[in-house]
Each structure stands twice: as C-alpha cells, then as structure tokens.
Amino acid sequence: MPQHRLKLCEEHFLAWVERRVARTIESLEMFAPDDRLLVAVSGGKDSLTLWEILLRLGYRADGLYINLGIGHESYSDVSQARAEAFAAMHPEATLHVVNVAQRYGRSIPDLAHGRGHRVCSRCGMVKRYIMNRSAREGGYAVLATGHNLDDEAAQLLQNNLYWVRGYLQRQAPVLPEAAGGGLARKAKPLCLLYERESAAYALVRGIDYVQQECPYARRATSIFHKHILNDLERRSPGTKLQYYLGFVRARQDGFIVPEELEAGSGVCQRCGQPTTANEICAFCRMLETEGLL
Amino acid sequence: MPQHRLKLCEEHFLAWVERRVARTIESLEMFAPDDRLLVAVSGGKDSLTLWEILLRLGYRADGLYINLGIGHESYSDVSQARAEAFAAMHPEATLHVVNVAQRYGRSIPDLAHGRGHRVCSRCGMVKRYIMNRSAREGGYAVLATGHNLDDEAAQLLQNNLYWVRGYLQRQAPVLPEAAGGGLARKAKPLCLLYERESAAYALVRGIDYVQQECPYARRATSIFHKHILNDLERRSPGTKLQYYLGFVRARQDGFIVPEELEAGSGVCQRCGQPTTANEICAFCRMLETEGLL
Numbered sequence: 001m002p003q004h005r006l007k008l009c010e011e012h013f014l015a016w017v018e019r020r021v022a023r024t025i026e027s028l029e030m031f032a033p034d035d036r037l038l039v040a041v042s043g044g045k046d047s048l049t050l051w052e053i054l055l056r057l058g059y060r061a062d063g064l065y066i067n068l069g070i071g072h073e074s075y076s077d078v079s080q081a082r083a084e085a086f087a088a089m090h091p092e093a094t095l096h097v098v099n100v101a102q103r104y105g106r107s108i109p110d111l112a113h114g115r116g117h118r119v120c121s122r123c124g125m126v127k128r129y130i131m132n133r134s135a136r137e138g139g140y141a142v143l144a145t146g147h148n149l150d151d152e153a154a155q156l157l158q159n160n161l162y163w164v165r166g167y168l169q170r171q172a173p174v175l176p177e178a179a180g181g182g183l184a185r186k187a188k189p190l191c192l193l194y195e196r197e198s199a200a201y202a203l204v205r206g207i208d209y210v211q212q213e214c215p216y217a218r219r220a221t222s223i224f225h226k227h228i229l230n231d232l233e234r235r236s237p238g239t240k241l242q243y244y245l246g247f248v249r250a251r252q253d254g255f256i257v258p259e260e261l262e263a264g265s266g267v268c269q270r271c272g273q274p275t276t277a278n279e280i281c282a283f284c285r286m287l288e289t290e291g292l293l
Numbered sequence: 294m295p296q297h298r299l300k301l302c303e304e305h306f307l308a309w310v311e312r313r314v315a316r317t318i319e320s321l322e323m324f325a326p327d328d329r330l331l332v333a334v335s336g337g338k339d340s341l342t343l344w345e346i347l348l349r350l351g352y353r354a355d356g357l358y359i360n361l362g363i364g365h366e367s368y369s370d371v372s373q374a375r376a377e378a379f380a381a382m383h384p385e386a387t388l389h390v391v392n393v394a395q396r397y398g399r400s401i402p403d404l405a406h407g408r409g410h411r412v413c414s415r416c417g418m419v420k421r422y423i424m425n426r427s428a429r430e431g432g433y434a435v436l437a438t439g440h441n442l443d444d445e446a447a448q449l450l451q452n453n454l455y456w457v458r459g460y461l462q463r464q465a466p467v468l469p470e471a472a473g474g475g476l477a478r479k480a481k482p483l484c485l486l487y488e489r490e491s492a493a494y495a496l497v498r499g500i501d502y503v504q505q506e507c508p509y510a511r512r513a514t515s516i517f518h519k520h521i522l523n524d525l526e527r528r529s530p531g532t533k534l535q536y537y538l539g540f541v542r543a544r545q546d547g548f549i550v551p552e553e554l555e556a557g558s559g560v561c562q563r564c565g566q567p568t569t570a571n572e573i574c575a576f577c578r579m580l581e582t583e584g585l586l
Contacts, residue, residue: 160453161525161532163539165548224528228521232454235517239454246456255458257548 002237003194010204017201021053021189028248030174030187035141037061038184040131041086041095043079043210045202046146048086050190052207054144055090061144063087064134066127067099069107071215079210086207096138098130105292109216119216122286129283133273135184147188150195153240154225156247168256173248182267182274192241295530296487303497310494314346314482321541323467323480328434330354331477333424334379334388336372336503338495339439341379343483345500347437348383354437356380357427359420360392362400364508372503379500389431391423398585402509412509415579422576426566428477440481443488446533447518449540461549466541475560475567485534 001007008016024030031037037054041047041063054061065083070076080097087095101107108126112118135143152171159167173192177185190198202209232239250256267274268281270293275281280288287293294300301309317323324330330347334340334356347354358376363369373390380388394400401419405411428436445464452460466485470478483491495502525532543549560567561574563586568574573581580586 161536161539163536163543163548165543228524231521231524243454243456250456250458255456255550257550 001194001197003233003241004238014201014204017193017197018053018056020193021050022057024173024192025057025187025189028173028187030189031059031142031144031185033058034060036139037142037144038096038131038135038138038140039063040127040143040145041065041083042146043082044146045207045209046148046151046190046195046198048082048146048207048209049198049202049205050144050146051086051090051093052205053201054189055093062093062138062140063095064131065095065097066130067097067101068123068126069099069101070109075210075212075215078212082208082210096134098134100126100130104287106290111286111290116216123216125282125286129273129281132184133271136182136273141185143184143186145186145188146190146198148190148193148195148198149240149244150226150229152188152191153229153244154222156244157225157229158221160247169251171247172251179274192245194240294487294490296526296534297531307494307497310486310490311346311349313486314343315350317466317485318350318480318482321466323482324352324435324437324478326351327353329432330435330437331389331424331428331431331433332356333420333436333438334358334376335439336375337439338500338502339441339444339483339488339491341375341439341500341502342491342495342498343437343439344379344383344386345498346494347482348386355386355431355433356388357424358388358390359423360390360394361416361419362392362394363402368503368505368508371505375501375503389427391427393419393423397580399583404579404583409509416509418575418579422566422574425477426564429475429566434478436477436479438479438481439483439491441483441486441488441491442533442537443519443522445481445484446522446537447515449537450518450522451514453540462544464540465544472567485538487533 006016037059039047039051039054039061041051043065051061051063063083063086065080067076067080071078083095084097087093101110108123109119111122111126131143131145134140152173156168156171158164159171173188175183175186177183193201229240229243247256266276266279268284269279270284271281273281273283278285284293299309330352332340332344332347332354334344336358344354344356356376356379358373360369360373364371376388377390380386394403401416402412404415404419424436424438427433445466449461449464451457452464466481468476468479470476522533522536525536540549559569559572561577562572563577564574566574566576571578577586
C-alpha cells in the first residue's frame with residue numbers, strides 16, 4: 001500500500017482495515033457503540049465488507065437489500081442471493097429485503113420505460129426513499145452505506161470541477177438526522193478506505209460477493225473521473241486520500257461555507273416521508289404518474 | 294473552438310480574442326482605461342500576446358524583461374532579443390530590461406549553485422521581487438502577467454487537490470495593491486484565454502516569440518496537471534474554463550472563506566520593499582548569504 005508506505009501480511013492487513021474503519025467512525029463521530037445501524041447492502045464487495053467489519057467491531061448492524069428487478073433473474077436476484085447467504089452466516093444480524101416490483105408494482109427498468117438514461121436517476125431516487133423509510137420505520141439510529149474512498153473522491157472531483165456548491169456542501173462522511181427526524185442520520189464508514197483495500201479485505205476474508213457490475217452502470221463520467229484520480233494517485237501515492245480528507249477538514253473548519261440543509265421542510269401528504277418544497281414527495285409523484293398509487 | 298461552440302476566420306478570431314480580453318479586464322475590474330501598466334514580458338507567446346492586445350485596446354502599457362542569465366547566450370538572450378524586437382515595432386511603449394547578473398552580481402543558475410531543484414524556487418522569488426520593485430519604482434498602477442487559462446487551471450488543480458488553503462485564498466485573476474502600497478496591484482488579463490487561443494493569436498498576428506522552453510522547466514507536476522486537465526477538456530469541452538471561472542466566482546462570493554493577505558506587514562531594512570515577518574526580505578537575505586550585499 002504505497003499510499004500508506006505499508007506492506008502487511010493477510011492477518012495484519014485484516015486487523016489494520018478493521019482498526020482503520022473503527023477510527024474513521026470515532027474520529028468523524030459517525031455513531032455511538034450502542035446505536036442500532038442499518039447497512040444498505042447491494043451484495044457487492046464494499047457493502048458486505050462494511051457489514052462484516054461493523055459486526056466484528058461489535059456494532060448492532062442489520063442489513064437492507066433492495067431488489068431493483070434489474071437483469072431478469074440475473075443481476076438483482078444473484079445479488080440478493082449473495083446478501084442472503086452472507087446474512088445466513090451471521091445469525092446475530094437480520095437482513096430486510098424490499099422488492100421494488102412486488103412492493104410498489106413495477107421494477108426500476110420498467111419505471112424508466114426503457115429509457116436508459118432515466119434508469120439511474122429513478123433508481124437513485126427510489127433507493128434513497130426506501131433506505132430512509134426503512135431506517136426510520138425500523139427504528140434505526142443510522143443508515144450506513146459502503147461508499148469507499150474512490151467513490152467519494154470521484155464524486156468530489158465531479159462536484160469540484162464544476163463547483164456545484166449545493167453538492168459540495170452536502171457531500172460529507174456523516175450527515176446528521178434532519179427534517180425533524182424524518183431524514184435518518186447517514187454515515188459512510190469506508191470513506192477513507194481505498195477501493196483496492198476494500199476489495200482485498202473481502203477477498204482475504206473469503207466474502208462471497210457479486211462481481212458483476214449493474215448492467216446500467218455505464219455511468220461513464222464517474223468512471224472517467226476514477227481513471228483521472230488513478231492517474232494522479234499513480235504519480236503521487238496518497239493523492240486521493242489527501243484530496244478527500246483535505247476537503248472533509250476544509251468543510252468542517254468552515255473553509256467551504258456551510259449552509260443549512262433544506263431537505264425536509266415539509267412532509268409528504270401521501271406517505272408521511274420528508275419532502276422539500278412539494279406537498280407530495282418525488283417518490284409518490286412518480287407512483288402517481290405511473291398509475292401505481 | 295469546441296469549448297465555445299465557435300468557428301472563426303482569422304480576422305474575426307483576432308477581434309474575438311481582443312474583445313474577450315477587454316471584457317475580462319472590465320468584468321473582473323482589473324484596471325481602469327488610464328492606469329499605467331507594466332507588462333512582465335518573457336519573450337514567449339503569452340506575454341507578447343498580452344502586450345500586443347493591451348496596446349491595441351489603447352492601454353498605456355510598458356514592458357519589463359528580466360534577463361535571468363539562463364542558457365549561456367541562448368535561452369535568456371534570445372528571449373531578450375525577441376522582447377526588444379517587439380518593443381522596437383511599438384514606439385509608443387517602453388521596454389525596461391533588468392539583467393539579474395549585471396544588477397545583483399550573479400545569474401539565476403549561479404545563485405542556485407548548480408542545484409537544479411533550487412533554480413525554479415529562487416527564480417520565482419527573484420522575479421517576483423524585481424517585478425514588484427520595478428512596478429513600484431516606475432510609478433505603474435498595475436503589474437500585468439501573461440498567465441493563461443491553462444496555467445491558472447493547472448495551478449488551481451494543484452492547490453485544490455491538496456487543499457492548500459493559503460494558496461487557494463490568494464489565487465486570483467486580480468490582487469489589489471497591498472502592504473500600504475508596497476505591493477503593486479497584479480492582474481492576469483489572459484486568465485480566461487485557453488493556451489491554444491493565445492498561441493493562435495500570436496501566430497495569426499505574426500508575433501515573433503521564443504518557442505524554446507526554459508531548460509529548467511521540467512516542472513513535471515504542473516505539466517502533468519495540464520495533461521490531466523487536457524484529458525478532462527477533451528472529454529467535455531469547456532471544463533477548464535468552468536473549473537477556473539467557477540472557482541473565481543466561488544471565491545468572490547465568499548464560498549471559499551477569504552482571509553486578509555498577510556504579505557507586507559513589515560518593510561525590509563535593506564531595500565525598503567515589503568516583507569512578511571522578517572526585518573530583512575527574502576531577496577536581501579539571499580544576497581547577504583551569497584556575499585553579494
């Protein structure tokens with residue numbers, strides 16, 4: 001790991017990763033030891049690694065798998081099987097499963113009506129809705145997601161190159177509960193872990209994860225920005241970490257002017273979830289338009 | 294020019310560049326029509342393009358060439374000849390020449406004692422000193438430099454990747470006079486002009502400039518960052534401009550918290566120029582150490 005000037009054997013690598021995540025959680029004040037956590041699980045390496053580490057660190061962490069109905073009995077169902085297999089080996093934890101088509105009447109691809117560019121935006125909105133609602137209704141203190149350093153740095157670069165101020169203000173390793181409790185506290189405990197480190201951890205621990213990418217994940221821009229950051233990292237190991245951590249600190253110190261979160265100034269008349277300006281939230285508006293409500 | 298969705302013939306390209314620079318000067322409030330300007334001239338495309346445009350726009354702009362004594366009768370002397378040839382064709386303007394070795398006793402390479410990595414830092418310090426002193430003593434209102442968009446965006450990326458807060462706060466298209474008048478007002482009128490546009494302007498105008506790079510200009514990092522930005526620009530034309538301009542606006546709006554410039558809290562006991570913390574400025578300290586004072 002040239003970024004840390006460190007070479008470790010398998011045993012010490014696993015201990016190192018776990019301690020690193022533990023310290024990230026503490027130093028960024030993500031959550032307390034007895035908080036009940038809901039981990040958003042996709043079946044991929046990052047989210048299963050996160051769940052594994054949280055359980056090993058002694059946290060009470062349940063999982064949430066959202067079946068998006070992508071790939072007709074391949075991608076989404078295979079992913080669900082991996083998440084369930086993982087859960088079966090951890091009897092101390094519960095896996096909640098929400099099947100979008102079964103619960104709301106239509107899969108993500110069907111909600112996008114074959115318009116490819118619409119899949120990712122609808123998918124993001126639906127997932128955010130279900131994740132938040134599941135966390136709130138399940139009484140969880142925190143929603144934890146498996147975003148790693150490469151994800152966060154690429155997202156930051158995207159927001160930073162175009163100085164998208166709102167996104168720069170809201171991109172944080174931990175977001176407090178908001179909207180009078182309507183929006184769950186959110187945390188990204190792997191945000192200081194390189195993608196390679198997360199993948200190596202899953203490999204060494206023998207975690208059986210989905211290797212397949214989402215077939216819609218042609219999100220070329222974020223992949224392109226990951227390549228750019230990899231070029232910078234190769235030339236100067238540690239760049240990604242310094243870039244992201246420097247941002248987090250600048251944000252904390254008020255070097256980037258913070259702004260009150262707007263979200264949740266209202267409550268949806270249909271579902272009771274927080275909504276920004278409208279009487280009906282974006283999710284319910286979609287269901288209405290689609291004739292599903 | 295895909296970044297502007299524009300294709301122009303030579304005549305209209307020249308007019309477009311000149312109007313763009315004129316608007317940059319006005320919109321960023323760089324200087325007034327009757328301010329006396331001192332243009333830092335290296336003999337390269339950017340500085341001669343800048344001088345040409347300022348004269349065409351009707352500004353009273355003199356030039357300053359600093360002979361650094363680099364390249365033993367090739368680089369520095371050839372550059373000086375180009376600057377002088379340009380000045381000879383513009384009788385309305387004066388070219389001041391400062392020869393570092395003649396005035397202060399030693400050339401830049403000799404001041405670095407053959408230690409290559411030291412050349413660029415000493416050169417930068419010496420040039421900043423001479424430029425500021427020449428502007429102040431010559432009674433010029435503004436010191437103008439030929440930094441183009443590619444230079445500024447690469448510098449920004451460098452400061453931004455590592456969140457060097459002081460540099461981010463001080464990187465601006467125009468810096469006001471400071472230190473009680475000891476530090477000249479500084480402006481970069483080409484800061485919104487792509488390097489390609491500046492080079493094309495010089496070419497079409499038939500300006501005879503030095504094509505050779507400074508032999509010490511192995512500043513690999515800034516060149517590497519220019520490559521990175523070129524990759525981003527190729528994928529999404531306009532990125533460099535949006536990145537830099539977005540930063541300038543964020544800085545103006547206080548989105549990046551501004552801080553008082555520290556420079557010039559004192560005056561050098563030797564030369565009377567502004568200095569930060571010490572009684573003797575960095576330039577005079579160097580001369581002293583070298584036994585030249």
